[in-house]
Amino acid sequence: MRVVVVGGGIGGLALGAGLRRRGHRVAVFDRDTDVAATGGYHITLDRRAQSALERSVAPEVVRRLLASASALRLRGRDAFWDRRGRLLGHGPDLADSGSVDVDRITLRTLLADAVGEDLELGREVSGVDRDGHGTPRVAFADGTRVTADLVVGADGAHSVVARHLAAGPTNRPAGIIGFCGRTRRADLGPAERRRLGPRSSTAVAPRGTALYAGFHDPVGNAALDAPELRMSVTTEPTYIWGAMLPESARTDPLRGLIGAGLQAALLSRFRSHGWAESTLEVIARADPASIAAFRFNAASTRAADLAPWSPGRITALGDAVHAVPPTAGMGAGAAIRDAADLLDRLDRLDGAADGGTAALDDALTDAVGRFEAGMRERGSEVLTLGMRPVRWILATDTLIGAAATTVAAPVLAAAASWSGRFGRRPSEGAGEQVQ
Ligand SMILES: Cc1cc2nc3c(=O)[nH]c(=O)nc-3n(C[C@H](O)[C@H](O)[C@H](O)COP(=O)(O)OP(=O)(O)OC[C@H]3O[C@@H](n4cnc5c(N)ncnc54)[C@H](O)[C@@H]3O)c2cc1C
Known part of the structure; x- marks a missing residue:
């Protein structure tokens, strides 16, 4: 056949x-003419996706993938913040998670190698x-x-x-425009490095602005300890972030920008929505060449x-x-x-x-x-x-949603601060800053 x-x-x-x-x-x-010319972001593969891969490709390909992937179980619980950098809460414990994050470039390159000369670019x-x-x-x-x-x-x-x-x-378009980029953890100032920590974060603000910073460390948090098989593009702790805005005529010009121009326009848009300068550091210190805009389709x-x-x-x-x-x-x-x-x-x-x-x-x-x-x-x-999450983000862009987000954020931040002071297990939340 x-x-x-x-x-x-x-x-x-x-x-x-x-x-x-x-x-x-x-x-x-x-x-495409080059399989490595693909998005610079990382891909999360849960257990079901990994077992599907195990059924499809040779065991050696899966081993290379795991040796190049960052295990979620090795990072802290996700944190949720408001636009001022106040902690609102945490996601579930990841200790039992079987998911891994892998650079999209690495995943595509590994699969392309497995297809060999049957791939025509x-x-x-x-x-x-x-x-x-x-x-x-x-x-x-x-x-x-x-x-x-x-x-x-x-x-x-x-x-x-x-x-x-x-x-x-x-x-069709889902109503949100996204921007992604990469920022080495070492390029952040000490305070922001401490606040974000070795974990992923999400911050949502009124008017549909949201910022996700995914912690990716395929070397320090390798899913399989086999450095000789490692092919990760990311070689040191890095935040792979995604910024989101409701799509409108005002966001159209952003989609035509690239590099430092896109970075500056994105920062200015988030500042105009009241985001604190510190919370935007992850965007400001990104490699401008890594920043790209894309539309969410659903x-x-x-x-x-x-x-x-x-x-x-x-x-x-x-x-x-x-x-x-x-x-x-x-x-x-x-x-x-x-x-x-x-x-x-x-x-x-x-x-x-x-x-x-x-x-x-x-x-x-x-x-x-x-x-x-x-x-x-x-x-x-x-x-x-x-x-x-798309509906949730878009809901904050309504009058009621914006008001609810503004009112709820300080309450949640105060609750997180209290439970942080009196309810935190000793191993949790090292270095968190609740302002
Ligand atoms: C920022 C971002 C982060 C993401 N994070 C995750 C994640 O963490 N986990 C996850 O599971 N998914 C994630 N995704 C989604 C994921 O990338 C896609 O769902 C996935 O790539 C879909 O795979 P696909 O093979 O269907 O399509 P694609 O991977 O998009 O491949 C389509 C291919 O078709 C080729 N093509 C298109 N038209 C033609 C044509 N006319 N002729 C020849 N070739 C053509 C393209 O060049 C491309 O290589 C993310 C996406 C983005 C944008």
Whole structure:
């Protein structure tokens, strides 16, 4: 069986690597010319995503990934702050967490290596259809075409393949514009280094401004102690942050900016919303080249709305079907789980190709139908989780929401201060500053 995968991002490469490992003929096409030219942020993979990877790629690839990943169980509980840097509370204890954070560049590079020469870069797909015999066909921007027994669109939120299948877009803007960047912990002043600490933080303020600072340390907090296998791009403790603003005509000019210009405009926007200078240090001291703006896109949270087409020999997975805002921290994991499920379904097709074209067509259509049913449930789950913080952030941008946030923040800060003084276990919150 020959499978063509459109898109060599996280889901497409996981699928390509798994197909190759199982001996299928596969070709993965991506328009990018360099797999390392991808977002500089990190990806959280929970246990389910890791076990899906274990089913798809060779054990050596998983070992390299874990040796390059930062284990959540080794960092402190997340902290929640207001815009003045007052502590509002903590997230759950992470000691039992099986999740890991890995640089997106590392994850994509590892998966691309596993696909090997079956990955073709610099190949932009312009459309999909079926030829006169009903065989799926992929057309490229350079005018060439290829056919396959099965075509899988793993081409992200603006998917050409899913758009063809759904006869329109599969997601829409979620109302938030995000900015991400990287700041080495060593580049922060001592006070801010102490306040943020070796843990991740979120601060939300009235009028929909929010700032997440994810602590990433694949060397000090390695998930697998095997330095000889390490491929992490991040080599020292780093905050990978995401700033968020409600999207409006006023934020449009930000999306056209890059580097230091974008950094300055972002700082000025947050200052105008009353954020204390200290809480913005993580943005101000970032490497300007690492800062990028992107729009949050989201598909429907309802499973029945996802993949709204009849199953056949052209399908899609990942963000192409269930684009999810990064607030879930689960989009890549869901794409990897989609890939593993499709591989499992295809494994059960053994021998179907020997029964002729009609038998293969029936068997593939059935396998794809079962895969798409599971994908709808997975997509709905991650979208429901990812949209919760989005709705919460957008709610602070209403008159009532802004007032409630303003009133609640000092109360929560005072409560956290009291429980900090009288209720904290000795190991918790070293260096926290409650002003
Ligand atoms: C700042 C940020 C932080 C995130 N954090 C997390 C996290 O912590 N955990 C998590 O699980 N997810 C996270 N995500 C989401 C995650 O990155 C995506 O959900 C995931 O990459 C989706 O995988 P995919 O394979 O479906 O699509 P992608 O990884 O987007 O891959 C799509 C690929 O298709 C290619 N392509 C597109 N169109 C064409 C075409 N016409 N022809 C050829 N190639 C094409 C693109 O070049 C790209 O390589 C984050 C996203 C962002 C922006």
